[in-house]
Amino acid sequence: MAETLLQLVDLIQTHVVSLTAAYTDAGLPVPSLDDATQSPPPPQEDINQLTSLVVSAAAQLIATITPAKSTLLGTALSVSPDPVLINGWR
8 A cells, every 4th residue: 555655646746747847838827825816727738637637646645545434424424414304204
């Protein structure tokens, strides 16, 4: 499992560097949490693909290191109960 984690971290790091370069090459600002007026993602296909890859790898990393019990509990608590089931059939 340690190798998988390191591969995900490497994948994220490598593609964030590529993503930053793609923004710079396109003459666009790199997204920042400090910028509340951040515009929508640019239409450049390479930026969209790199963004998707980084987001997917980050989600996989989070899913991999999150304990199973935490995932199950979080999932169970995030489901909205059906009002029909709570109130019964009327």
